[in-house]
Amino acid sequence: MVGCAIGPNYHRPAAAVPMQFNDSSDPASTNSLADLPWWEIFNDAALTNLIHTALTNNYDIAIAAARVEQARALAEQAHSQFFPQAGYDVNGYRGKNALAGAANSEGNGTTASSFEAALNASWEIDLWGRVRRLNEAARAQFFASEEARRGVRLSLIAEVAQDYFQLLELDKELEIARQTTNSYGQSLTLFNQRLGGGVASKLEADRAEGALANVAAIVPDLEQRIRLLENQLKVLLGQTSGSIPRGAPLGDQTVPPSVPAGLPAALLERRPDILQAEQQLRSANAQVGVTMGDFLPKIGLTSIFGGTSQELSALTAPESRLWSAGLDASGPIFQAGLLTGQYRQARAFWEENRLQYEQTVLQAFHEVSGQLYTRQKYDETRREQARSVAAFQDSVLVATQRYRAGHAEYFEILDAEQQLFPDENALARTQLNQLLIIVRLYKSLGGGWNQPETLAPANPAPAK
Secondary structure (H helix, E strand, C coil), rough: CCCCCCCEEEECCCCCCCCCCCCCCCCCCCCCCCCHHHHHHHHHHHHHHHHHHHHHHHHHHHHHHHHHHHHHHHHHHHHHHHHHHHEEEEEEEEECCEECCCEEECCCCCEEEEEEEEEEEEEEEECCCCHHHHHHHHHHHHHHHHHHHHHHHHHHHHHHHHHHHHHHHHHHHHHHHHHHHHHHHHHHHHHHHHHCCCCCHHHHHHHHHHHHHHHCCCHHHHHHHHHHHHHHHHHCCHHHHCCCCCCHHHCCCCCCCCCCCCHHHHHHHCCCHHHHHHHHHHHHHHHHHHHCCCCEEEEEEEEEEEEECCCCCCCCHHHEEEEEEEEEEEECCCCCCCCHHHHHHHHHHHHHHHHHHHHHHHHHHHHHHHHHHHHHHHHHHHHHHHHHHHHHHHHHHHHHHHHHCCCCHHHHHHHEEEEEHHHHHHHHHHHHHHHHHHHHHHHHHHCCCCCCCCCCCCCCCCCC
């Protein structure tokens, strides 16, 4: 009987695990992007330094660590119930018509003193396993807090990487806007020269000036967005505001040609949110056993040893010695549905956690599948957008040459430039999305799950 505990033993709920992720062009393999450390996935020295700093200084990481320590302390409190609890009690009283601090029924009008000193101990014999279930629940909550901390750590890595790549994309948009402003300025100069020579109309110059002002207005907006994003990154780094050092520009960032996702079943063992949900389910399962144990008698041993006397000097005398030892049992007879309600609540809480676990698993599979498919489509989109940008760049050059030679109207130049500008921005956003989808995939796959949580050595990165 001592070897078993009341209540259901935990078993992981069955989950419908596919053999391969849907929408993945890569064949099923045990290799996974999640097996690599983050400093190899995001192969940029400046980004490595930023993540290193965030993992050291970020407040969310510190808060999650504090929660782990709270859960650890609660688990220690639950574990203490396995052992006898010992204490001491020392009392001294003096009063009229009183004995040991209480009214003396004799009421003889005497004034007397009473002293008592004793050691006491008690121990609940875990005959039914109620204490073991309490320990199982507390230990599972501790493990759940550890997984929550891992989840915060992985989310922080992903958030820093996403903000960094978005910063590079804004830098690229700012570069494009400035180059386009310069190009429109050259067109305006050309039109003004022809206007001064009497071979062009003022309409051409006005249209060119309007196009120039329209693009130039975008520059300060982009500069503002860059500053705000830098401040956002500084919050993640736990630092005051300031500029963020950059490494390679957006177009030079490495995009993996293929992304092995690994076996879908492996998600159950490495994604922090799935593991956290499972530990919470384990804790809820143990709580069912705790409520079942409340229906049964609690059996314990109690003892006391000390002395009691009306004179302090006689407290240690043999005739003043006090001791007792006993076995006690207590249990419910009529609780008006209290214990039944607690049991039903624990069962319903277990059911809630089971459904949350299954939902988390299902969402994880669909999340990875969708991101694998999206990555393929971004690759196709980038190839076509790169062709489009190259074609429009040629069209601007040809239109300018034709205009100078008098073989084309001014609107051909403006039209070519106005089509090139948004196309270059669209290509930059697609390049950003290619990087962001790798970050999201790494997070969705539980990246770095088998890596020690030691920080990668910080590498100096030149500021741009």
